[in-house]
Amino acid sequence: MNVAVKILEKKALKKLGKDKTNTNSENPYNEKVPIYKGNKIVKWKTQERPIPAGLSQNDAKILRKVRKRAYRWDMGFRCCCLNVRFGWSAIIGLLPVIGDAIDLLMALSLIKKAAKVDGGLPKRLYGMMFTNIMLDFAIGFIPLLGDFADVFFRANTRNAWLLDAYLTEKAKALQAGVVQDPETGSIVQIPEELLVTEGNRDVETGVAPATASTMQGPAPVTPAAVTASRPVRNVPTTPQNPPGAPVRKLTPPRAPIGGGLPGRQITPQKQDPRDNRARR
Template structure:
């Protein structure tokens, strides 16, 4: 069983992480350039909690924040080794089989928390999150190599990003619908300060005379 799983890790999982910044997509914190903080001296960046996308209901914002925080604790919070961040999930997974089972249970709890948003998750998105947890569990069964690949794959972070992207698009659709219903009236597009490029554009516009 180990050989097919190891082959799957090599051919798909590790290659896939090029788009995921090799496991460096921190779901909860970001390093903000000093230029965005109005500072020219001192540290070049400052670690700050990521902003929540605009237009979310209070419940959706709370759920997203909890999911991102739990993903950070399970995938990132402990230490950095060879450029890979490790969290409690990675440490728990070092215990053969039982650790992998517990790690999968914790990941399923994160996926279940995602369903608490208003209206719940679409079935296709929930299935994708569950599949991420299953893949994470399977690759973790391979001794050592699987544990390392598990730390790179980061199912919880992937699911947190899936949830954030879905809620961002959900809020954008609601904003577009509100714009159509208010034709003829002035309507300002919501600025998403959780996106660095929008933050910079907004800051430049407000600073211009």
């Protein structure tokens, strides 16, 4: 566990230096995407930064919240005169003593939220986040100049980028199935604390690694396994005459006499001779 987390921590810090990310000025929540018309850029569109594919639902949810809070607290507003962005952290910090204390509690709550990722945060990254908060708290005690410097230091934005870099490298390791040290080339298996189950994977952006079962496709369903939704009635079938037996002909029913119901025969009644004697 410690070896894998240290390798991910090292790769995260290397990623921040390689990408030259301005952790105190670049927006951690939104990004600008160019819109092309032909081969030319027509305009730029602002949209939410995508979540690294392969993270669990818990890690993806925490990363979204940390990004959004850091953006609101450090870069939620823009000054029309100086073209400088600031947030609620700078506004609250203007209050004497109480404002700095509230700002400190807000920053600590952000670290507490980030530490709830699967497996926790590496000790070095956790220490760097805490150091950023202490520096921001110390700068805020300087009258006037400290409040102005607090606008540009942006401890919450720095901590959001540290968490982003760590979870990005963690997502790559989860997709690969192993953690590889870039310096020594040693390969370490991902510990169970960092593994993502299928039910806990982020469905919206997560991509499950290919396995033998998923590559072969779903198992075929046999007809015996399929159960009928409704019971099948026994329909009587007409018996067939065996070969060589005489064919029986059915005679049609006689027509009714006197106009009765179809299929019913009415026989005429015999006349009583005594009726004739009475008439005479």
